[in-house]
Amino acid sequence: MSPASSPSNVNRFHLTRILVVWLVLSLILTPLVYFVWGPNMPPGDMANNAKDQQFDNTVLSTVATPVVLFIWVYLGYALIFFRRKDASDEEDGPPIKGHLGFQVGWVGLTTVIVLSLFVFGTYELVGPNGAGTGSGSSPIWTPAGYSGVAKYNKLFQVQVIGQQWRWTFRYPAYQGVETTQLVIPEGVQIQFNTTSLDVIHSFWAYELGVKADAVPGVNNIAFAVAERPGTFQIRCAELCGPLHGAMSSVGVVVSPTAFNTWIAGQLVLHGEVIPLLPPYAPTYLPQSDGGLYDPGQDPLGPDLTLPSPAP
Amino acid sequence: MTKAQKTIGVLIPLALLLAVVVWTFFYLIRWPPTVEASTRSAGVVDITAQTVGSIGTGNHPTWVSYLVRDSSGVWVHTTTLQVPANSTVHMTIYQFDSGSSLRNPVMNQVLGAPDATLDGKPYSLWTDTIGHTFTIPELGLSVPMPGISATAANPCSVAPCALSYDHHTVQFTFKTFGATVYTWQCFVPCGLGYLAGFGGPMSTFGYMNGVLKVVA
Numbered sequence: 001m002s003p004a005s006s007p008s009n010v011n012r013f014h015l016t017r018i019l020v021v022w023l024v025l026s027l028i029l030t031p032l033v034y035f036v037w038g039p040n041m042p043p044g045d046m047a048n049n050a051k052d053q054q055f056d057n058t059v060l061s062t063v064a065t066p067v068v069l070f071i072w073v074y075l076g077y078a079l080i081f082f083r084r085k086d087a088s089d090e091e092d093g094p095p096i097k098g099h100l101g102f103q104v105g106w107v108g109l110t111t112v113i114v115l116s117l118f119v120f121g122t123y124e125l126v127g128p129n130g131a132g133t134g135s136g137s138s139p140i141w142t143p144a145g146y147s148g149v150a151k152y153n154k155l156f157q158v159q160v161i162g163q164q165w166r167w168t169f170r171y172p173a174y175q176g177v178e179t180t181q182l183v184i185p186e187g188v189q190i191q192f193n194t195t196s197l198d199v200i201h202s203f204w205a206y207e208l209g210v211k212a213d214a215v216p217g218v219n220n221i222a223f224a225v226a227e228r229p230g231t232f233q234i235r236c237a238e239l240c241g242p243l244h245g246a247m248s249s250v251g252v253v254v255s256p257t258a259f260n261t262w263i264a265g266q267l268v269l270h271g272e273v274i275p276l277l278p279p280y281a282p283t284y285l286p287q288s289d290g291g292l293y294d295p296g297q298d299p300l301g302p303d304l305t306l307p308s309p310a311p
Numbered sequence: 312m313t314k315a316q317k318t319i320g321v322l323i324p325l326a327l328l329l330a331v332v333v334w335t336f337f338y339l340i341r342w343p344p345t346v347e348a349s350t351r352s353a354g355v356v357d358i359t360a361q362t363v364g365s366i367g368t369g370n371h372p373t374w375v376s377y378l379v380r381d382s383s384g385v386w387v388h389t390t391t392l393q394v395p396a397n398s399t400v401h402m403t404i405y406q407f408d409s410g411s412s413l414r415n416p417v418m419n420q421v422l423g424a425p426d427a428t429l430d431g432k433p434y435s436l437w438t439d440t441i442g443h444t445f446t447i448p449e450l451g452l453s454v455p456m457p458g459i460s461a462t463a464a465n466p467c468s469v470a471p472c473a474l475s476y477d478h479h480t481v482q483f484t485f486k487t488f489g490a491t492v493y494t495w496q497c498f499v500p501c502g503l504g505y506l507a508g509f510g511g512p513m514s515t516f517g518y519m520n521g522v523l524k525v526v527a
Contacts, residue, residue, distance in 0.1 A: 161415070164509045165496065166448045168417055178417045180451065197414055198500075198509055242514050246494040249448065272436045276416035 010094075014081065022073045026066040034062045042206075046232060046253070048225045049132030049209030056124050063117065134194055134203075134212025134220035137282065143189050143223055155191040155223075158184060159280070162194070162201030162214035165243035167234060171263060176280040178273075179266050182234060182251035185259040186226050194220040195283045201240050205251055207232035214238075219282035226253040343389035343517035345524065346379040354398045361386065361405040361478075362443050362456060363470040366518070374512035375408055375443070375501050375519060378471050386471035390521025396490045402445065402454075406479040407472040410440030410458015411499060414508070418444050418498045423452035424483035434481070443497040445481075447523060450493060452485050490527040496520035 038058030043050045125131050126140055135141070138148065145154035150172075159170035161178070170178045182205075184190050194203045194212040201214040203222075207230070212222040226232075229252075236247035254262065267274075278284060312320075348356035359380040366376040366388060378386045394400050413419055420436045421427045427434045442458035459466065459477045467476035497519040500508025512518035 163415055163498075164513070166446075166498075168415065178415075180417065180422065180448070180453075199506070241509065242516070243494055243496060243520060246448070270417070270420065273416055273420045276419055276438060278416075 014077070018074055018077050021077070022066070022070050025069050025073065029069065030062055030065045033065045034058060037061070043209050044207050045227070046230060047132075047208040047210075047227055049129050049223075050207060051209075051227075052124065052129060052131065053209045056121075059120065060117065063113065067113070129223055129225075132209040132211060132222055132224060134192075134222045137219045137221060139221050139223075141223075145189060146191065146223075153191070156185070156188045157191050157193060158182070160192050160194040160203045160212070160214065161284075162196040162198075162203065162236065162240075162247075164198050164241050165236070165247040167201075167203065167236075167247065167249055170277075170280060171266075172280045174263050174267060175274055176277060177263070177266055177270050178277055179270065181249065183259060183262050184226055184251070184253055185256040186229055186253050188225065188256065190224050190226070192222045192224065193282060194222065197284055199240050200238050201236045201247070202238035204235045204237040205232050206235065208251075211237055217283050217285060229253050229255060229258075343391045343521065344387060345391045345393050346381045346387050346389055348392065348394045348400060349382045351401065354395075355401065356394055356398055357401045357403070358392055358394070359403045359405075360445075361470075361472060362408050363467065363472055364408040365468070365470070367469045371512065371515075371518075374515075376470065376512060376517070377443075377497075377519065377521070388470075388517065390495075390517050390519075391524070392495075392521065393524040393526060394487055396487055396525050396527050398487050399484055400487060401484050402482065404445060404454075404456060404481045405472070405474065406442050406456040406459065406481060407467045407476060408442040408456075408458060408501075409461055409463075409466070410442045411501065413441050413444075413455070413498065414500050415498070418446070418453055419455055421454050421483070423450060424454055424485055427454055427481065427483035429457065430480055441499055443499050443501060443519065445495065446498050447485075447493050447495045450485060453498070454481060454483050455499075456481055487525045489525070491525050493523040493525065494520065495523055 038054070038061070039045075041054050041057045041061070043053055045051045045054060125133075129141070129143070131141075139146075143155065147153040157172050159172065160182070161168045161170065166180070167182070168178050168180055169182045170176055192203065192205075192210060192212060194214045195218060196214040196216045198216065200216070202211060203214050204211045205224070208224045208226060210222050210224050212220045214220065232251045232253065234249045234251050236244055238244075240247065346358075348358045351357050361378050361380075363376055363378065365373045366378075369388070376388065377390050378388055379390070379392060381387050419438060419441065421434060425435075429437070437455050437457045440458040441455045443456045444453055445456065446453040457479050459479060463477035465475070465477050467473070467478070472478065497513065500513065501519060502508050502511035502513035505511040505513070513520065516522070
């Protein structure tokens with residue numbers, strides 16, 4: 001056996017070719033993923049949460065691209081060059097031997113990648129804007145102006161109420177009016193207070209990057225700032241019964257001026273029913289006969305003080 | 312045991328199993344029959360329905376239900392309605408059931424139907440007990456059906472109910488757009504005895520929810 005055709009040289013030859021192909025593809029595709037695909041990744045850039053989630057998706061996809069490419073290149077290379085060409089050749093392949101440097105490098109590199117993603121993901125989950133998630137009645141991340149005491153809370157309050165099978169929305173600063181459409185002003189920090197009147201739903205405002213479970217007896221708080229006017233899809237993301245799939249609507253982001261006009265119209269439209277609504281509360285409980293809902297109990301205690309921010 | 316006996320011993324259970332599977336499949340894909348709206352004039356159609364306290368027949372005779380009158384005047388136990396696209400739909404609903412509280416008072420009001428009438432009078436809000444609602448969330452339409460008095464002298468107990476029994480008449484119109492399928496439902500938690508009042512007839516197509524097929 002000549003030195004050139006020894007197993008170690010053959011392996012090095014294949015490995016070099018695989019690495020070159022992988023490196024070229026990675027240098028081409030990884031920037032494309034970050035710079036071209038990234039800005040078009042879901043959920044878009046309508047709100048601060050959505051932007052953060054789009055950035056997260058972009059970073060994770062960018063990191064994953066070289067890894068996926070290595071697997072595909074290796075798989076393709078093996079299919080082309082390592083397949084059995086001669087059907088009558090039943091000789092064993094060369095024995096596999098351990099390589100300490102390669103093993104340490106492999107384990108070390110994958111450990112670094114996974115731990116980096118863990119740190120990045122954990123920070124992104126908690127840090128920027130609470131990631132648009134419902135974080136219960138005492139969220140870990142809170143924006144400036146937030147207070148657990150309603151009368152000190154300066155944020156724009158919208159209560160999201162799930163019920164089989166539709167969403168309604170209460171605006172505590174506007175006589176507690178309850179509407180069947182969600183309209184919010186752009187450029188304003190919104191505090192979504194999500195709850196349910198019956199079973200578990202999940203409020204998913206897709207383009208806002210907000211998803212918060214709506215649980216009976218729980219005030220699940222999420223935050224968002226819509227950065228431009230437009231519409232966004234609202235879905236229920238928790239299987240809640242036979243019409244779960246139809247539990248959707250379209251929300252609207254408008255200018256503060258347009259919002260004031262809209263809410264004034266809602267106060268007129270729903271003026272007759274406002275006195276019939278229960279007092280605004282963080283949660284509501286249905287009566288034992290399954291009828292009218294009542295103010296419920298919040299873990300912090302019922303706080304019926306209506307905040308009064310205006311966009 | 313002969314070979315023929317063995318074969319029969321295998322084939323009969325297999326045939327029975329197949330029959331159970333086929334029966335289950337067709338049972339699960341059952342769907343209430345479709346009732347087409349009757350045409351009043353070009354682009355204008357009528358749907359006439361009634362709500363009853365108990366349907367009286369079928370697997371769940373005690374369940375509350377909607378019924379719809381077809382073009383021949385027969386009351387059909389269904390909630391699958393069909394109307395033409397880009398048309399005006401005149402709805403007439405005879406409410407024979409008694410009422411209870413709504414879970415959400417927002418549904419006490421008439422939404423999306425400014426011409427609604429109750430027993431011939433303009434109607435926008437009902438603050439007493441409500442039997443059912445006819446609600447199509449996607450159209451922003453919701454009309455409550457006031458319950459008949461608990462002391463009604465002549466309540467209907469067997470569906471379909473004749474107009475000689477105590478009832479309310481609710482009428483309203485709404486418009487359709489392109490061809491699509493809307494879901495509609497009642498929002499009064501009238502599935503008594505079921506989870507949150509929204510089980511049983513509230514969760515079963517053909518009783519308190521259904522679809523509105525809008526066809527081109």
